[in-house]
Amino acid sequence: MAEQIRIAIAGHGNLGRGLEAAIAKNPDMSLVGIYSRRPPEQIKPQDAATPVYEIAALKDHTDAIDVLILCGGSKEDLPQQGPEYAALYNTVDSFDTHARIPDYFATVDEPAKANNRTALISAGWDPGMFSINRVIGEALLPDGATYTFWGDGLSQGHSDAVRRVPGVAGAVQYTRPVKEAVDQVRSGARPTLTTREKHKRECFVVLEEGADANKVREAIVTMPHYFDEYDTTVNFITAEELARDHHAMVHGGFVIRSGNTSPANTQVIEYALRLGSNPEFTSSVLVAYARAVYRLNKMGQYGAVTVFDVAPGLLSPKSAAELRAELL
Amino acid sequence: MAEQIRIAIAGHGNLGRGLEAAIAKNPDMSLVGIYSRRPPEQIKPQDAATPVYEIAALKDHTDAIDVLILCGGSKEDLPQQGPEYAALYNTVDSFDTHARIPDYFATVDEPAKANNRTALISAGWDPGMFSINRVIGEALLPDGATYTFWGDGLSQGHSDAVRRVPGVAGAVQYTRPVKEAVDQVRSGARPTLTTREKHKRECFVVLEEGADANKVREAIVTMPHYFDEYDTTVNFITAEELARDHHAMVHGGFVIRSGNTSPANTQVIEYALRLGSNPEFTSSVLVAYARAVYRLNKMGQYGAVTVFDVAPGLLSPKSAAELRAELL
Numbered sequence: 001m002a003e004q005i006r007i008a009i010a011g012h013g014n015l016g017r018g019l020e021a022a023i024a025k026n027p028d029m030s031l032v033g034i035y036s037r038r039p040p041e042q043i044k045p046q047d048a049a050t051p052v053y054e055i056a057a058l059k060d061h062t063d064a065i066d067v068l069i070l071c072g073g074s075k076e077d078l079p080q081q082g083p084e085y086a087a088l089y090n091t092v093d094s095f096d097t098h099a100r101i102p103d104y105f106a107t108v109d110e111p112a113k114a115n116n117r118t119a120l121i122s123a124g125w126d127p128g129m130f131s132i133n134r135v136i137g138e139a140l141l142p143d144g145a146t147y148t149f150w151g152d153g154l155s156q157g158h159s160d161a162v163r164r165v166p167g168v169a170g171a172v173q174y175t176r177p178v179k180e181a182v183d184q185v186r187s188g189a190r191p192t193l194t195t196r197e198k199h200k201r202e203c204f205v206v207l208e209e210g211a212d213a214n215k216v217r218e219a220i221v222t223m224p225h226y227f228d229e230y231d232t233t234v235n236f237i238t239a240e241e242l243a244r245d246h247h248a249m250v251h252g253g254f255v256i257r258s259g260n261t262s263p264a265n266t267q268v269i270e271y272a273l274r275l276g277s278n279p280e281f282t283s284s285v286l287v288a289y290a291r292a293v294y295r296l297n298k299m300g301q302y303g304a305v306t307v308f309d310v311a312p313g314l315l316s317p318k319s320a321a322e323l324r325a326e327l328l
Numbered sequence: 329m330a331e332q333i334r335i336a337i338a339g340h341g342n343l344g345r346g347l348e349a350a351i352a353k354n355p356d357m358s359l360v361g362i363y364s365r366r367p368p369e370q371i372k373p374q375d376a377a378t379p380v381y382e383i384a385a386l387k388d389h390t391d392a393i394d395v396l397i398l399c400g401g402s403k404e405d406l407p408q409q410g411p412e413y414a415a416l417y418n419t420v421d422s423f424d425t426h427a428r429i430p431d432y433f434a435t436v437d438e439p440a441k442a443n444n445r446t447a448l449i450s451a452g453w454d455p456g457m458f459s460i461n462r463v464i465g466e467a468l469l470p471d472g473a474t475y476t477f478w479g480d481g482l483s484q485g486h487s488d489a490v491r492r493v494p495g496v497a498g499a500v501q502y503t504r505p506v507k508e509a510v511d512q513v514r515s516g517a518r519p520t521l522t523t524r525e526k527h528k529r530e531c532f533v534v535l536e537e538g539a540d541a542n543k544v545r546e547a548i549v550t551m552p553h554y555f556d557e558y559d560t561t562v563n564f565i566t567a568e569e570l571a572r573d574h575h576a577m578v579h580g581g582f583v584i585r586s587g588n589t590s591p592a593n594t595q596v597i598e599y600a601l602r603l604g605s606n607p608e609f610t611s612s613v614l615v616a617y618a619r620a621v622y623r624l625n626k627m628g629q630y631g632a633v634t635v636f637d638v639a640p641g642l643l644s645p646k647s648a649a650e651l652r653a654e655l656l
Binding site: 127131134262266 | 426514590596608645653655
């Protein structure tokens with residue numbers, strides 16, 4: 001057994017619970033602490049032996065943790081936690097507001113560099129594994145086009161938006177790729193597709209007592225940015241059906257790059273994910289990147305990095321020689 | 329425009345011609361020479377301005393070439409050329425005898441390190457892109473199983489084997505994944521599959537005048553190692569049909585990793601290639617890795633390396649900041 005990598009978690013929502021499960025699947029890692037803004041007695045770790053601390057304790061534990069995984073949200077938590085903890089720890093996070101990544105990178109890079117820490121931002125599957133496949137696809141087939149489809153999957157942000165509509169007691173929203181668009185892209189045809197042509201949206205809604213179904217439907221399908229550019233179906237169900245049939249956090253999607261290497265020859269590359277649990281898969285990605293961050297830091301690569309900066313071999317617990325012999 | 333990377337090609341078969349096409353698609357690269365064992369006047373480059381040299385001239389051109397791409401075969405050419413040219417140039421090759429990779433790596437590593445060169449071995453799609461997906465899949469889902477399927481595709485080695493059967497005037501062989509096996513694997517079921525259950529083989533054969541079709545069929549389907557472990561179909565066609573319908577060097581396949589992140593949740597990752605031209609796609613991969621090798625050498629990473637050692641961002645002509653802003 002190689003040295004153990006000591007991992008800690010900041011935050012204990014869906015992602016934090018997924019991380020507990022993911023770390024347990026990796027024998028070269030130990031979960032040395034869960035840090036939360038909630039009082040420690042309210043946190044129930046999956047392994048009762050896992051220490052739980054108030055998040056303020058992180059200022060004193062720098063010698064006990066090799067990599068700190070930040071589970072906060074991209075809107076409120078990470079813009080503050082990312083730079084703060086990158087000054088103290090090697091970190092991994094799943095910052096996923098695509099448009100703000102350059103700014104966030106800069107705010108994390110500075111404290112990490114100043115303190116010889118390595119901070120990997122925006123890991124997960126998108127941004128993350130999908131991003132890697134967008135970059136490699138474009139590099140291999142420069143004369144081509146890239147398409148990202150999401151779904152079938154439960155979108156947390158869109159489900160929240162439906163729940164805010166007056167008259168809605170509960171709801172989930174699924175994003176689904178449009179089959180005709182996917183088939184065209186898979187053929188190598190490189191179509192130009194509108195937002196509406198790529199994805200459709202399907203809502204399952206529980207009405208409040210006395211709410212008007214038609215009004216609720218209209219408020220959903222016309223909602224700017226979230227639904228107005230899509231074909232949206234609204235299904236009304238009971239609270240029992242919602243609880244019974246729609247609790248799984250399934251998600252996935254695919255990145256397709258098609259291109260021509262010569263006028264006669266079309267090539268198609270497809271990377272697809274079918275996820276039984278979105279947060280558990282995201283957690284598994286964060287844990288593999290925690291291993292890479294630990295190694296990059298030992299190699300002296302300080303500052304902020306992304307999945308684009310990590311060689312595949314660094315993600316594996318196996319040595320370079322083992323990987324060449326077994327998996328090349 | 330960034331600096332131009334000066335690429336040369338050793339060998340001018342299918343792969344060498346694919347490289348010419350691939351380099352032409354990458355504005356940051358120039359093809360500065362084609363080197364061949366054949367007399368230069370027998371080589372017809374796609375761009376008539378491309379210089380052609382006898383391969384012996386490589387001993388004198390070390391200042392004029394940034395990366396030399398070796399197009400020789402894994403059996404005869406590369407075991408000799410790999411170490412020889414890694415002492416003189418940064419190199420990329422597609423050595424694909426999986427079982428001999430560790431030995432080959434060692435013989436290339438030593439001269440490359442001794443002369444501050446970077447030599448990337450075994451690039452292409454398998455070994456290559458498929459290998460990367462085997463490593464990442466295993467790292468993300470340690471509690472899982474990996475399956476590699478090849479095809480539908482034309483196998484050069486198996487076609488050659490059929491052509492050696494007495495009575496065969498011409499032939500091609502297609503490798504096809506067995507649909508039932510693929511469906512099981514995609515479901516996340518992690519089946520144990522025999523060789524016969526994973527792939528089937530289909531041959532299209534032109535008989536020599538007077539040859540006995542039944543004897544030829546029997547000789548093919550019982551051929552040890554190549555066909556005896558598979559369900560093989562032999563179709564007899566005319567020379568005209570062979571030339572008309574079976575000249576495309578189509579290939580492809582997929583790597584599927586399925587695993588559980590918790591007892592309730594199965595995750596499936598699939599990487600798939602559908603290639604209109606196997607040699608042209610392989611060439612495109614080699615060219616992207618030539619860019620990475622050029623950069624690794626400038627960064628001081630000397631010796632033999634593989635696709636496992638190359639961060640995705642190094643494959644792209646775009647800067648790290650551009651990649652973060654556009655593709656993360």
